[in-house]
Amino acid sequence: MSNYTEIIDKIKNSERILLTSHINPDGDALGSGLALFLALNRYNRIQSQLDENYMDKVVRFVLEDNVPGNLKFLKGTEMIENIKNVNSKYNFDLVICLDSANKERIGSVEKLIGDDSFVINIDHHTSNTRYGDIDCIENISSTSEIMYKFIKEMGIEIDTLIGEAIYTGVVNDTGNFAHSNVTTNTFLLASDLLEKGVDNSKIVREFYNSKSMSTLRLMGKALEDMVYVPEKKLVHLFISIETLKELDAKKEESEGLVELINSYEGSEVSLFLREEEKGKIKGSMRSKHDKDVNAIAKLFGGGGHIKAAGFTSSLSAEEIIEKVKAML
Ligand SMILES: [Mn+2]
Incomplete structure (x- = not known):
């Protein structure tokens, strides 16, 4: 059971807890954080019932970005805060980072980590840089699957809402139970x-079948522009800021394009490049x-998993494509 006990102790002995996850949050980043957020709120309720002097812990879930449209159906997401609305002087004694392979992944939420904040890093990326005071890194399908085990270990009952958050995270990272990271435990x-x-x-x-028109138009553009080597x-594809503007699409609407282009029968590897700002490509x-x-x-300073990385x-896009070709 690795270091769950140590983490649970730390949670019990902290008063102001910040949960956060990576920028451009996907179903796993958001699902794992939301599951823990709901579980800690439940912990507060249980303790208040047991002990009338119990002081509720402050638990806040703060992200760099807004909740993506296709995840808003999850109950509890309305309580997730955007860093823009959080006073950076607020002093958290415990910070739990989820699904974030390095500290930079949490974006500007990093400024909420004070000198006295204790950092717990819970993640499933093999490339994780172990930046926490406690690191809980497991090579399984998703951070949400870690959360499932962790919340049970905490003795908190997994209700439908926590369950939906976890399930969404697992669906996100396993391609709805299709990838090779699925184990009998996942089922x-x-x-x-x-x-x-x-x-x-x-x-x-x-999660999948409620796409906006601009997302679908972007998929159309991707299928038209993709190049096969x-x-x-x-298969590689580059989407510029201008293209996003032309289609009136937001950058998060390009999530999933890297899988879409890799569905071509002749493709073994797909590379999707998105211009973030002038001179910066994701x-x-x-x-x-x-x-x-x-x-x-890793050659470009990134990482992830054997079958999915960023x-x-x-x-420039051309230079990146040349480098990747040379590696294949
Ligand atoms: Mn994940």
């Missing part, structure tokens, strides 16, 4: 959550078989 988790009232079909409908079995890679894209992402670079 046991799914089975248990369904028993707790989680509506799997509703989650998939809300047969000798490398590579890259995502996926691998169908055994090509290690984590190793390639990075940020100041090189």
Whole structure:
């Protein structure tokens, strides 16, 4: 059970707890954080009932970005705060970072980590830089799957709301139970959550099948613009800021394009590049078989998993594509 006990002790002995997750939050970043947020609120309620002198812990879930539209169906997301509305002088004695392979991934939420804040790092990325005072890194499907085990270990009952948050995170990181990171434990988790009232079909409908018109137009543009390099079995795609503007699309609407282009039968590796600002490109890679894209992402100072990784670079799109081709 690794260091769960140590983390639980730390939580019990802290008063002001900050939960955060990575920038451009996906279903796992948000689901794992929301599950823990709801579990800690439940812990407060239970303790207040047991002891009339119990002082509720402050628990806040703060993100650099807004909650993406396709995750707003999760109850509790309305309590997630944007860093813009949080006083940076607020003093948290405990900070728990979720699904974030390095400290920079939490973006400007980092300024809420004070000199006295204790940092707990809970993640499933093998590339995690172990920046916490306690690091809980497990090589399993998702941070949400870690949360499932952790919340049970805390003795908190997983209700439907916590279950939906966890289930969404697992769906996000396993491609709805399709990737090779799925184990028998992942299916046991799914089975248990369904028993707790989680509506799997509703989650998939809300999460995947409620795209905006601009997201679909962006997918169309991606399919039109993607380039196949047969000798490398590579599909690459670059989306500029201008393209996003033309389609009236937000950058988070490009989530999933890296998987979409890798669905081509001839592709083994996909590379999706998105211009973040002039001179800064975010890259995502996926691998169908055994090509290690984590190793390639590391070349650019990024990382992730063998089959899914990302990075940020100041090189041009052409330069990045050439470097990646040379690695394949
Ligand atoms: Mn994840």
